[in-house]
Amino acid sequence: MEPSSTVLQEVEQYVQQRLLEQLPATFVFHNYEHAAEVAEVAEGLAKAASLTAADKEVLLLAAWLQDIDMVNGKADHESRSADTAKQFLQEHQLSDEIAERVAGLILSTQSDYTPDTLLEKLLHDANWSFVGRKRFFKKARLLRLENEHLDKEKFSQAEWNQHILDLLIFTKFLTPWAQEMYGSRKTTNISTQRQNLVEAREDTVREKTGKNFGRGIDTLYRVALRNHSNLSTIADGKANMIISVNTLVLSLIITVGTATFSLDSLDLSGQLYFIIPLFILMVSSLLAIIFAVLSAMPKVGGESFTMKDVKQNKLSLLFFGNFIKIDREIFVNYLRELKKDQELVYDDLTRDLYNLGEVLNRKYYMLMIAYRIFMGGLIVSVTAFLIAYLIAH
Known part of the structure; x- marks a missing residue:
């Protein structure tokens, strides 16, 4: 059975229910809002790339389901989410081929994997599109809160600003459509973050020299x-x-x-x-x-x-x-x-x-x-x- 808009609606409802009800409150970045934003961007990229209906549906299914098992912890959630997505799709009468493709796309989001196919690159760009949006700095603050709560690692303001600057610089869009849609704003965010880093370092010096x-x-x-x-x-x-x-x-x-x-x-x-x-x-x-x-x-x-x-x-x-x-x-x-x-x-x-x-x-x-x-x-x-x-x- 090929995916349909009905299946996508069921997936959206499933993700919404699972993440809103079971996801711990400490996940202030990787939550339902994030999943919905990624799916929305993925749909826009699919349209820009002129994907076939089948490829578009596979991409959107993966975008919605990639963090579905975040409720059981952040570590290795990609492989667990792939298994959960595969099981869910098979239960909804989708073919094994589609379920495997969706699971494969979800696994491609692992940090040690380099996207190769067009769909993998599009999903990658959808995930990282927030670095090229106006709300980036708000999302970055949420990401910091989540990391500090989950990883128990505290950052000074200068350290975090350096981390965010590195994230902006080394995160690259892999498709021309994402680059066109989000590249300009990403460049602006890099410039702003450089200034934030300079100010944070000056604040650190003032604290160490007692001027504060x-x-x-x-x-x-x-x-x-x-x-x-x-x-x-x-x-x-x-x-x-x-x-x-x-x-x-x-x-x-x-x-x-x-x-x-x-x-x-x-x-x-x-x-x-x-x-x-x-x-x-x-x-x-x-x-x-x-x-x-x-x-x-x-x-x-x-x-x-x-x-x-x-x-x-x-x-x-x-x-x-x-x-x-x-x-x-x-x-x-x-x-x-x-x-x-x-x-x-x-x-x-x-x-x-x-x-x-x-x-x-x-x-x-x-x-x-x-x-x-x-x-x-x-x-x-x-x-x-x-x-x-x-x-x-």
Whole structure:
């Protein structure tokens, strides 16, 4: 028995009932709507190719029935659908030859098979016609949802956009009629998808570099680094004040002492009340100057490290005391990798912040010693002067 419009109607009703009632909800792409679209495109291609009535009916039967056994799983559904279609057609009194042809067409949709006959090529083009339609990107989103649910595989936006671009580029229409009907739109979709991929990659870079986190984190580091810098400036100012005052004191002591005393006429016992306080003040001023200079003295040398530490991102090369120890190209590559990963950027800023804290700790520790020596020297020298004066008189 040859296929007829009645058989096609029964097939359509069978596919509609089976897919709508039994197909899991996770099949948001390979569903009844998809089957109907493929059958509609196949009919248009059959008309364009001027197929005989028999070939057209075989093509349409295969288009409707190719995913009929998707209800039992996506894996190897083509072979199961071919068997189900063959059984259904035989039960509806179609000849074994037609049933075999339909089953063969369904098997030709397997991914590892290259279509050879005209009907196989037409079915292939009908299946992939969505890549050359305006609704392609909506269908692509449904395909992503289906793949992620069924295959349990998550894609980043950039990865999925690359996958879709590859799909558009490497999917080719095998008949001139499909190329004429869908080729132009496919080219437009490729152009659009290229731009989508560029934007997705830019978004990925922004995420990795932290630009999508707003200004909060950047402000945190900026304020902390500025505070450290201000504290360092204050410490240097205090050190400069200690150095200036004590240098002036030393200059006065040396000048007055040289003008007042001579070794020929100096009566050490008579001038003891004056010599000892001056000596104490001179020593304390000298020590205060030394510690103030140590506080303000820049530290050029960085941390001790190996190239293994650099590769494992265990130190910050942003500090000039570290990066001057490596080759320029290594430093350039280091910054290139740093710009790709927001975590590395903030880790480096954190290390840099910690290093500044260590420098500040050393500065203020030395400065504290200098101030205590200066204050202690003043107290002791004045006390010594008073005691010596009282004893002498």
